[in-house]
Amino acid sequence: MYLHLGGTVSVPAGEIVGIFDLDNASTSRITRDFLRNAEEEGMVIGVGEDLPKSVVLCCPAGSWQRVYLSPVNSATLLHRWENTMGG
Numbered sequence: 001m002y003l004h005l006g007g008t009v010s011v012p013a014g015e016i017v018g019i020f021d022l023d024n025a026s027t028s029r030i031t032r033d034f035l036r037n038a039e040e041e042g043m044v045i046g047v048g049e050d051l052p053k054s055v056v057l058c059c060p061a062g063s064w065q066r067v068y069l070s071p072v073n074s075a076t077l078l079h080r081w082e083n084t085m086g087g
Contacts, residue, residue: 001084007047007049012060016081020074025055045067048070054069054074
């Protein structure tokens with residue numbers, strides 16, 4: 001099953017490691033450093049044209065991690081993910 005992150009982007013629900021609110025997460029220096037490093041390494045994927053509201057961290061099997069910046073609220077994504085995973 002897949003989780004729709006916004007725009008035309010969906011990811012396999014089982015690959016999701018975490019869903020975070022961008023405003024809350026970016027207050028930490030460690031998180032800002034992580035996002036900057038991920039950007040420099042080409043792991044950040046922007047979803048859609050709107051300002052990002054959430055960060056979705058994925059770890060596909062046999063691949064490098066991916067960081068999606070989604071315009072969808074983190075609470076909405078979490079709710080979708082829980083429904084997809086049967087939680």
